[in-house]
Amino acid sequence: MTAPVPIRGDAAVKPAATLATAQTRAVSRRHRGRRWLGQLGLGLSVLVLISPALLFFFWMISLSLKNELDNTAYPPVFIPHPPTLDNFVKVFAENDFLRYTINSIIVSFTATGLALLLGVPAGYGIAKAKASKAAVLILIARVTPGLSYLIPLFLVFQWLHLLGTLTPLVVTHLVLTVPIVVWVMIGSFEALPVDLEEAALVDGCDIWQAFRYVAVPLAKPGIVVGMILSFIFSWNTFIFGVVLAGRDTRTLPVAIYNVLTFEQISWGPLAAAALVVTAPVLLLTLVMQKEIVAGLTTGGVKGG
Amino acid sequence: MSAATAALTPHPRVRSEGRRNYARSYWLFALPAAVVVAAVIVFPWLFTLVMSVHDWKVSGNVYFVGLANYLHLTQDPRFLWAVARTLYFTAAAVVVPVVLGIWAAVCFARSFPLRGVARTIFVLPMMATPVAIALVWTMMFHPQLGVLNYLLSLVGLPPSAWVYSPGTVIPTLVMVETWQWTPLVMLIVLGGISGLPIDPYEAAIIDGANGWQMFRYITFPLVWPFIVVATVMRIIDALKTFDTIFVITNGGPGTASETINMLLYQTAFGYYDLGYASAMVVVFFLLILLVSVALLRVRKLEQWQ
DSSP states (O other): OOSOOOSSGGGGGSOHHHHHHHHHHHHHHHHHHHHHHHHHHHHHHHHHHHHHHHHHHHHHHHHHHSOHHHHTOSSOOOSOSSOOOHHHHHHHHHSOHHHHHHHHHHHHHHHHHHHHHHHHHHHHHHHHTTOHHHHHHHHHHHHSOHHHHHHHHHHHHHHTTOTTSSHHHHHHHHHHHHHHHHHHHHHHHHTSOSHHHHHHHHTTOOHHHIIIIIIHHHTHHHHHHHHHHHHHHHHHOOHHHHHHOOTTSOOHHHHHHHTSOTTTSOHHHHHHHHHHHHHHHHHHHHHSHHHHHHHHHHHOOOOO | OOHHHHHHSSOHHHHHHHHHHHHHHHHHHHHHHHHHHIIIIIHHHHHHHHHHTEEEBSSSOEEEOTTHHHHHHHHOHHHHHHHHHHHHHHHHHHHHHHHHHHHHHHHHHSOOTTHHHHHHHHHHHHHSOHHHHHHHHHHHTOTTTOHHHHHHHHTTOOOOOGGGSTTTHHHHHHHHHHHHHHHHHHHHHHHHHHTSOSHHHHHHHHTTOOHHHHIIIIIHHHHHHHHHHHHHHHHHHHHHOOHHHHHHTTTOSTTTTOOHHHHHHIIIIISOBHHHHHHHHHHHHHHHHHHHHHHHHHHHHHHHO
C-alpha cells in the first residue's frame, strides 16, 4: 500500500503531493484521538464490569472482619477498624465447623478420586472407539436437574438404611463428577497424537500398557483440569446434602445454611463462615485460572 | 482402518488384526464408568418414570394411578404459576447475562494493563460456592441495614424492597444470577473471539469503520455460534437454578419466587408426595430438553443458509 485510502471525497481535489501528507496527518491525528477515546472507554467498561464482583467480595471480607456493632451500623462501616478475627474464632468454637470441614473434604476428595478412576479410562475408551454417541448421554446428564436424581436415590438410600452416613453424599456427587471428568478426558485424549501409542503397540505393549504408560502421562494436563473442576463442583454442591445429610454428616455448604441461621448467629460470624466455605475454591481459581478456564470453555459445563 | 493408511504401515496384516481386537477392548475401559452411570444416572431416570404413574408417599402405600399425576399438573394453578414464573425468570436471567457477557468478552479480548487480574476478579463469582454467596447477598438485601440500600441512597435513589416484595423479588434474583453467571458467557464468547482471523479487521480499519461497525459486521456474525452455545447453556442453567433462590427466598415472599425447582423441592421433601413430584420432574425435564434441542436446531438451520 502506497498512500492511505481517501476517507473523505473532498480531499480528492487537492494536488496529489500534498494529498498524501495531509491525509496521513489527518488520519493519524483522528486515529490517535479515537484510540485515546477508545482506551478510555475500554478502561471504564472494564471498571464497570468488574466492580460488582470487587464490591461484593470486599463487602464479604469487610463483614467477616468487623465486630457486631460496626456490622449493624448505619451508615455502614466499610473499612474494619480495627479488624478482628473474633468472627472466625466464634464460627469454629460455637459450632461443630471442624467436623463439617472434614465431611466436605472426605466427600469431595472421594467423589473426585472415584470420578478420576472411572472417568479417565472411560474417556480413553470413548475417544479411541470414536463413540461420540456415548458423549450424548453425558450431555443429557448435564441437562437433567439435580432434584430429579435426588428423589429416586433418596428412596434407595432409605431402603438401604444409608441415610445419615457419608455414602449417599459421595454417590450423589458422582452424578456431577463422573460426567465432567469423562467429558474433559474425551477431549484431551482425542487431542493426543496417535503415533506414540501405535509405536508402543507395535513394540509389543498391550492396550492397557499403552494406556497406562503412554496415553495417561501425555494427558496429564487434561487430568488436572478434570480433577480441579470435579473437586470444585463437588465442594460447591448443596442440593444433595440438604436432603441426604444427617446432623453429623453435613458438608460445609449445608452447614452454613442449616446451622448458622439468621436467628442464631449474627452477620459477622455468618460472613466469616461463608468465607471459610468458599475460600478453598477461590484460592484454587486464583492459582489454576488457566486450567479452569480451558476446562470450562471446552465443556461449557457447570455443576448442579 | 482404511485400506490407504493400512498400506502405508509396515505390518499391515498384524496391525489391522490388532485393531479389530482393540476396538472391542476399548469398550472395556468405559465399562466401570458405564456401570456407575447406569446406577446413579440412568436408573434414577427410569425410576422417576415409574414413580410418576404412582401415588407414592414416603411413609404410606404405593398405588398405581396411571396418568393421574400428569392430569393433575395441568389443572394445578400453583404448578402453572411456577412454570410461568420460571419462564419469566429464565428469560431475564438469559438475556441480561448474554448481552453483558458479549460486552465483557469484547473488552477482555483487547489488551490492557492488568488484564489477567481483572479477568480473574471477573470470573470469581462463577467459581464461588453458591450458598455462601447467597447468604452474603441476603445480608446485603436487608431493608434497613443492608449495604445496597445505602449505596442507592448515595446516588439519590429511593430504597428498594429487594427480595422482600413480590414485585421486586424476581428482578433481584435475576440480578444475583447475572452477577454469578455472566462470566461463563464471557469465557465462551471470548474463546470464540480469540480464534478470529485478523484480516477482516485490518480491512475494516483501512475502510474507516468504527468500533461498533466492526463489532456489528465482523465480530458478531463470526462468533455467533459461540453466542448460541452460551445462550443454550445459560437457558439450561437458569431453568435449573436452585441454590441461590432456595437460600435467599425459598420461593417467597408467599409464592412470589416459587419456580418449578422450588415447588418440586417442596412437593418432594416438604409434603413427601414423591409420585406427584416425579411427574413434575418429567415435565420439567422435557421442558429443558425441548428448549435446548430447539435452540440447537436453530443453530443448525442457520449454518445451512
